[in-house]
Amino acid sequence: MEMTRRIYLDNSATTPVAPEVVEAMLPYFSKVYGNASSLHGFGQAAHKALDESREAIAETLDADPSEIIFTAGATEADNLAIKGLAFSNPDKRHIITSKIEHDAVLSTCKWLETQGREVTYLDVDGNGRVDPEQVAEEIREDTLLVSVMAGNNEIGTIEPIEKIGEICREHGVVFHTDAVQAYAKIPLPLDVIDMLSVSAHKISGPKGVGFLYVRKGIKLIPVLHGGGHERGLRSGTENIPGIVGMATAVKLSFSEMDEVTPRLRGYRQRLIESITALPGTRLNGDRTDSLPHVSNFSFAGIEGESLVMRLDEKGIATSTGSACSSPNLEPSHVLVAIGVPLTMAHGSLRISTGRQTTDDDIDAIIAALPPVVGKLRAISPFKVGE
Ligand SMILES: Cc1ncc(COP(=O)(O)O)c(C=O)c1O
Known part of the structure; x- marks a missing residue:
């Protein structure tokens, strides 16, 4: 045609991946190709890139670099946040989310229901907004987690996550937000967010890479077991070109x-x-x-x-x-x-x-x-x- x-x-x-992102990634395919866990110079160079990327991303969230867990995208980050927290807290059975979440959150919650968890799916108003008061009403003794997205991927509505996060804080409930569409586009209420999912390919970075921010003190059980990468939370040899690309995309998106x-x-x-x-x-x-x-x-x-x-x-x-x-x-x-x-x-x-x-x-x-x-x-x- x-x-x-x-x-x-x-x-x-x-x-589309920004040209400066592609350029930043290229050396990590065939020049700086070491495994970040290797002791030799190739490995050290890869590890340096991993550390620098983690620091650059942590800075955008006023976070400590150790609070950033690299994943293969936001679907995995959402799974790690929700399942990881649920697995590490078998006694707290109840999760609250909204009816308009991305399937990465909704399907994870639906699956957890088959594993004996109880999930409340909050209604939204005609514009797609969750009512924070309803979050407060639904919180119970055994509520472990509230997961409400920062901004909706289909209709764009921004959720009142600052208020929702404050309510969670008051009740001692963990607050997760899927910030895939909002991160690097609008300011986020970082003080009240305990876990936050991001995907590189929505912000001019490569596909198949993302991260989960996990506030210090929150215990997760890993979804992927193996060599103990990412503080044991996400095993698997780190995707250095992808991570460098994501960090470059993050810096670019925030700068503009x-x-x-x-x-x-x-x-x-x-x-x-x-x-x-x-x-x-x-x-x-x-x-x-x-x-x-x-x-x-x-x-x-x-x-x-x-x-x-x-x-x-x-x-x-x-x-x-x-x-x-x-x-x-x-x-x-x-x-x-x-x-x-x-x-x-x-x-x-x-x-x-x-x-x-x-x-x-x-x-x-x-x-x-x-x-x-x-x-x-x-x-x-x-x-x-x-
Ligand atoms: C709100 C939201 N969450 C999660 C995802 C999944 O991200 P990924 O493609 O990195 O798995 C998307 C992408 O469509 C999204 O828009």
Whole structure:
């Protein structure tokens, strides 16, 4: 298929690796390739890179380097946080989370239910926000952990994690947040967070690498057993190129946050104004209290998948935002939780911007959408307004 310019607006799914990140990683494939556990110079050089990366990342969280555990991404970090804490506290059976978490948290919690744990899945309001008061009401004697994400990957809503973290602190409950979409984009209330998951590939770093911040004093049982790497919490030879790449991406993202975050907020505002002006559309998620890069819309009478495919034909990459990986095409659990009517939930489109997004990219999708929506509605058996 002939395509002129490709526009990538699916940065919540993954981001392009920044050129400076690739450059920082390259020597660690075939020049500084030692195993960080080896005693010789090759090993020492790898170990130095590991230490420096850990220090750079810890600094962004006002943390001690020993509180950073490298993992193979955020799915693993979420698993380590939740299962690791549950395994080390067999007597405290109860966990609280929300209905709009990423599957890395939800499926882990659901699995723990099969192992005799009890999980409360909190409702959210129409914008996708957890009510901190409800967290306080659900905490019991045997509550071990509250896990609520910092910002939602499908609709962008920012959760009141400062308040939730304070409530956990008052009750002596551990507070974990999946900060995959929020880290390096918005400030985080570090004082009240006990564990925090991050993934490199959402912030211009490589795929398959992430970390879990674990506050000193919190005891976890490892999910992976082996040679005792990462203070025994995550065995396996360290992915030095990936970790160096992640640390470079972290430094880059923090250094340009003051420029990128307001710019992406501006794009989001423009998208909301022009897309909600089209008939039969709605914004899913909070209009203002949102991550800067994620916006999610529903279009009556249209399948989200058709919209994504038609935009792709025009060279614009977006997503349905509904993890429609299941063959029965169930609507997104996030859109269902915020009360989007089923007909609208099937017609959702997530547009997620990144540091490389330009004004021209936003102009292009704003121009492309009305005719695509018009065409799809013309062939739709559903009539808008019915
Ligand atoms: C909120 C959230 N948590 C966890 C993950 C999983 O991260 P990873 O791809 O590093 O396993 C993602 C990625 O889609 C995410 O958006």
